[in-house]
Amino acid sequence: MSGSFTTSTARNIFFGGTVFFFLLFLALTYRNEQALPARDNRANLTPQVVAGKKIWETRNCVGCHTLLGEGAYFAPELGNVYVRRGGAQGGTEFIKAWIKAQPTGAPGRRQMPQFNLSDKELDEIAAFLKYVSEINTSKWPPNNEG
């Protein structure tokens, strides 16, 4: 790197390149927002689901579990847990019963805390997980095990 390639040339390429690619990123974000309604299951984004998302957040579920592959890797993926545990045939009931039964207390096994959720809150978190399972994730995860 010598001769005509000066520091100010390098700086100008930096600013030009950064601005260009950031604008491109904004354009892709705009297209993304246009495409999302067909994929993100927003038709089913009910107040109950929104309340369920809040329970997901305030119990820090993502501190152990993944949701659509993001989060901690200590406990099972929950983006598809509704499907894995029976879907329309008992998925919701399984999720509620599971949360209520924690912790298992089995010696040496990983433990999930008891969150003392009310019946209404249990319905909300289950509705949220059902909602997430219906998002179009381009066929991820590869199978039901998550």
Next chain:
Amino acid sequence: MQYKSQAVSKLYFVAAIGLFVAQVLFGLIMGLQYVIGDFLFPAIPFNVARMVHTNALIVWLLMGFMGSAYYMIPEESERELFSPKLAIALFWIFLVAAAATVAAYLLVPYASLAKWTGNDLLSTMGREFLEQPLPTKLGIVVVALGFLFNISMTVLKGRKTAISTVLLMGLWGLAIFFLVSFYNPDNIVRDKYYWWWTVHLWVEGVWELILGALLAFVLIKVTGVDREVIEKWLYVIITLTLITGIIGTGHHYFWIGTPEYWQWWGSVFSALEPIPFFAMTVFAFNMVNRRRREHPNRAATLWALGTGVMSFLGAGVWGFLHTLAPVNFYTHGSQITAAHGHMAFYGAYVMVVITMISYAMPLLRGRAANSNKAQVIEMWSFWLMTVSMVFITLFLTAAGILQVWLQRVADAPMSFMATQDQVALFYWLREGTGVIFLIGLLVYIWSFFSKGEDAAKA
């Protein structure tokens, strides 16, 4: 130390190392919980330990960046800090806020903490790495703005260099993209989409500007190579960083409900993300080879070279391993991700902060370099921590490959927990290596207390 006000950085460096110890201790707790599931349950559930582990990391790296800036900017600007008092006040605010937040994580149920701290007014909590209660998040913004004001005023009134410009852009970018963490849409897909604007555009974007500036500063000092040459390299590296890294955000948009064109954009651009890290490695070695002086602080030079190599391996190579969409389809959200995360954070950000501390701390303590004995101890800590991090990464990668195979590829896929039992051996090996990492960190701290006769004069 040329300017009195540089002394404020010492506070930041000491606190950073303290929080680093906390981070590693909680990492060891989590590592043990991976194999002894009920260890410390219900006193410290895994999710709580993880919040402390990751949040302590973020805070100590920010402390390290701030301390580095307070050290560098006076020398770059050739004048005293605009306000050393503000820097000290902000330090205590930041430290108390961080300690209070960690104490709250450990002592208060997270849902109660959310209720008491106004999460109902503006819900921002419960998202990975952004778990902090609203007052803490606001505190971070106040501290960041005060810090940026202080640093920017110093730069504006003094000499302007490429290094200080790049550092300022990185730090302002850090503050601006943190603001996105206050935006939490009800729609989980949009939530995740914009969550990455903070997380990805930090660690694969503006933080790399800070990394480049810190490394460039230390290399000028220890090699004596012309500033002109080093600054040109710096611009080339950060150009490569941002033209690959911004669109590279797309590698997080494969499977979260976002449209499929991201699989192309994300794969192609993030596959190029190793290039700036490779350039950084070449840069570090090239400058050291062309050195025009023998700086007495050989430990700092070792850390600088280590940053180049380990950031390329951790962020570059281990990132590339699972960044192409057809590969990521199988590896997404597995121990492969954890392996990459550990070596990338260590190699890029932990090591660059230690590089800076290693260079600046002896000067802050009134000598050009530590005694030979102290440097040898410090170099031992370098090898202990770096080699154990390589093995932590290898063991997590082995666990990840097995996990992906058993749970996602095999003809009769196992459940998540059954798979975890199968890979327990690698978790044990990781935990043992983690203990060696902790020993390395304790050796590092010991090096500060080692006295020797032949300390070089400042």
